Amino acid sequence: MTDLALRSVGLRKTYRTKGSPPVEALAGVTLEVRSGERVALLGRNGAGKTTFLRIASTLLRPTAGAVEIFGVDVDQHPERVRPYIAVVPQEGKPFFHLTPREQVYTYLRARGLSRETGKARAEAALEAMGLTDFADRLAITLSGGQRQRTMVATVLATEAPFLFLDEPTIGMDPFARRSVWASLRALSRRGSTIMLTTHYLDEADELSERLYIIDRGVVRVSGTSEELKRSVGGTLKVHMPGGAAEIERFRSFGRCVPDGTGLTVIAAPERLGELMGVAVAAHLTATVGPVTLEEAFLNVVGRSIDEE
Amino acid sequence: MRSESVGWPRPFQGLTAFLWTEVLVQAHEELAMATSMVVQGVLLVFVWILDPTLIGVALLGAVLFSMFTMGQRVLNEAAYLRIDHKANELYLAGPLTAEGYFLGLSAGVMIVYLPPVVIVGILAGLVVHLTLVEVGLLIVLAFGVWVCAASIGYIFSTAFRENRAIWAYSSLFFNVFGVLPPVFYPLTKFPVALRPIVLLMPPSAAAAILQTAIGAVRPPAGEITLAAVGLVVEAVLLFALAVYWARRTARER
Numbered sequence: 422m423t424d425l426a427l428r429s430v431g432l433r434k435t436y437r438t439k440g441s442p443p444v445e446a447l448a449g450v451t452l453e454v455r456s457g458e459r460v461a462l463l464g465r466n467g468a469g470k471t472t473f474l475r476i477a478s479t480l481l482r483p484t485a486g487a488v489e490i491f492g493v494d495v496d497q498h499p500e501r502v503r504p505y506i507a508v509v510p511q512e513g514k515p516f517f518h519l520t521p522r523e524q525v526y527t528y529l530r531a532r533g534l535s536r537e538t539g540k541a542r543a544e545a546a547l548e549a550m551g552l553t554d555f556a557d558r559l560a561i562t563l564s565g566g567q568r569q570r571t572m573v574a575t576v577l578a579t580e581a582p583f584l585f586l587d588e589p590t591i592g593m594d595p596f597a598r599r600s601v602w603a604s605l606r607a608l609s610r611r612g613s614t615i616m617l618t619t620h621y622l623d624e625a626d627e628l629s630e631r632l633y634i635i636d637r638g639v640v641r642v643s644g645t646s647e648e649l650k651r652s653v654g655g656t657l658k659v660h661m662p663g664g665a666a667e668i669e670r671f672r673s674f675g676r677c678v679p680d681g682t683g684l685t686v687i688a689a690p691e692r693l694g695e696l697m698g699v700a701v702a703a704h705l706t707a708t709v710g711p712v713t714l715e716e717a718f719l720n721v722v723g724r725s726i727d728e729e
Numbered sequence: 730m731r732s733e734s735v736g737w738p739r740p741f742q743g744l745t746a747f748l749w750t751e752v753l754v755q756a757h758e759e760l761a762m763a764t765s766m767v768v769q770g771v772l773l774v775f776v777w778i779l780d781p782t783l784i785g786v787a788l789l790g791a792v793l794f795s796m797f798t799m800g801q802r803v804l805n806e807a808a809y810l811r812i813d814h815k816a817n818e819l820y821l822a823g824p825l826t827a828e829g830y831f832l833g834l835s836a837g838v839m840i841v842y843l844p845p846v847v848i849v850g851i852l853a854g855l856v857v858h859l860t861l862v863e864v865g866l867l868i869v870l871a872f873g874v875w876v877c878a879a880s881i882g883y884i885f886s887t888a889f890r891e892n893r894a895i896w897a898y899s900s901l902f903f904n905v906f907g908v909l910p911p912v913f914y915p916l917t918k919f920p921v922a923l924r925p926i927v928l929l930m931p932p933s934a935a936a937a938i939l940q941t942a943i944g945a946v947r948p949p950a951g952e953i954t955l956a957a958v959g960l961v962v963e964a965v966l967l968f969a970l971a972v973y974w975a976r977r978t979a980r981e982r
Binding site: 503511515523581 | 819
């Protein structure tokens with residue numbers, strides 16, 4: 422038995438469609454996820470996140486390389502891996518003519534759970550996702566967010582040892598998103614390993630113990646949220662509308678990111694007073710805030726774009 | 730590693746539950762269940778007007794045709810669930826096997842659309858005065874036709890990438906192969922030279938066997954042997970191919 426829940430080595434995937442040039446979605450992804458860990462894959466649209474998730478969850482065959490789940494090669498032995506995983510597919514929808522209660526319960530039964538366990542877990546998942554009031558309405562009458570909550574409830578109720586979630590909170594309101602986060606944390610505490618993709622950086626920041634930023638099919642950087650933020654070069658961001666014209670005055674304080682006529686400077690806290698003095702001298706107004714994961718993401722992906 | 734499932738995966742683990750899921754899903758389409766017999770009903774009226782003595786043969790044909798068109802429903806449902814709902818990803822990335830998914834979906838569709846077929850079958854039994862053996866033969870043949878149709882439907886469902894294409898093509902195959910060959914009319918009215926072709930088509934092969942069993946036609950023994958052997962071989966091969974294809978397409982390439 423291994424402590425690693427997932428190990429990917431040199432994973433490559435090239436899509437070949439007749440009449441179109443081949444598309445290299447993954448160009449050698451190597452990463453590891455420990456048992457019980459919550460990991461987020463971040464990246465631009467088309468970066469390769471969903472391709473990675475689909476290969477790891479036995480739904481897509483790789484072109485080269487290997488992924489192991491709990492030490493079992495997913496491409497060689499998918500049937501041995503599948504009992505231990507569950508997936509929220511990207512843009513998946515519940516059956517329109519089932520109620521959320523029927524959807525969750527029948528799915529658990531199809532996974533081999535007993536009636537009693539199925540019922541108990543279905544009720545708990547519906548409550549955790551705030552679906553109790555809608556549990557007996559056909560999914561076709563639910564809003565997009567409620568349907569997505571039904572999908573997430575369906576998969577979280579499995580309590581599978583490894584959960585893959587591809588943009589699980591898309592279309593959800595902030596309350597529902599927090600319900601999902603709480604449920605994922607609870608499952609993680611009970612030992613489930615969680616891998617998710619998201620475009621909500623606050624979600625990744627809040628939820629993940631480790632992040633992988635993927636771009637153009639390779640892992641560009643990995644680490645905790647704090648590590649990634651520190652890699653930006655400071656812990657504060659100072660935004661100055663109209664500051665782009667004065668960029669040379671601020672270069673010594675840290676990384677300067679022009680944004681139209683505005684300017685954002687990533688700076689260390691100990692130089693904030695000095696920086697503000699220069700801003701006042703230049704007749705600029707400034708707002709100060711902590712560096713977020715978004716800056717780290719833009720920094721990493723921006724460098725990747727510059728390399729293109 | 731903890732798991733809620735029982736050790737090693739079993740080929741048909743979860744099949745019954747998934748079948749029941751599909752029954753629940755399909756059972757909400759009451760109108761579709763009622764309209765599933767429209768084509769058969771129209772053809773029966775035509776036969777009644779043109780030659781009332783053939784209504785018994787046509788009723789038996791309607792049962793077989795209905796079982797054959799269930800393949801079209803399997804095709805539509807499997808493609809729709811895959812393209813629109815990603816249900817295949819939800820289920821196949823779990824303990825339910827690919828063959829369990831194929832069989833559960835196909836059997837679920839069949840169970841929901843079976844009641845009107847049973848009513849037509851009872852009507853046929855009353856009109857033709859079927860013996861118990863002939864009723865048994867009808868059931869076996871209908872099952873054989875369903876196995877062929879469901880297998881064809883599931884295999885073809887994997888070829889579509891969007892639903893609009895399915896609407897255009899799926900009914901074509903099942904209607905043409907169910908209406909043109911001698912299913913609603915006696916085999917003997919079909920040109921002798923072309924009979925080997927229709928005797929290798931599941932619905933017309935089953936109809937030829939039934940028509941011979943009730944004494945409606947007396948074709949050469951070779952033709953009935955061809956129909957019987959062909960149907961058995963096709964059912965076995967198509968089912969095996971569908972299971973193989975379900976496993977193969979459980980993972981995209």
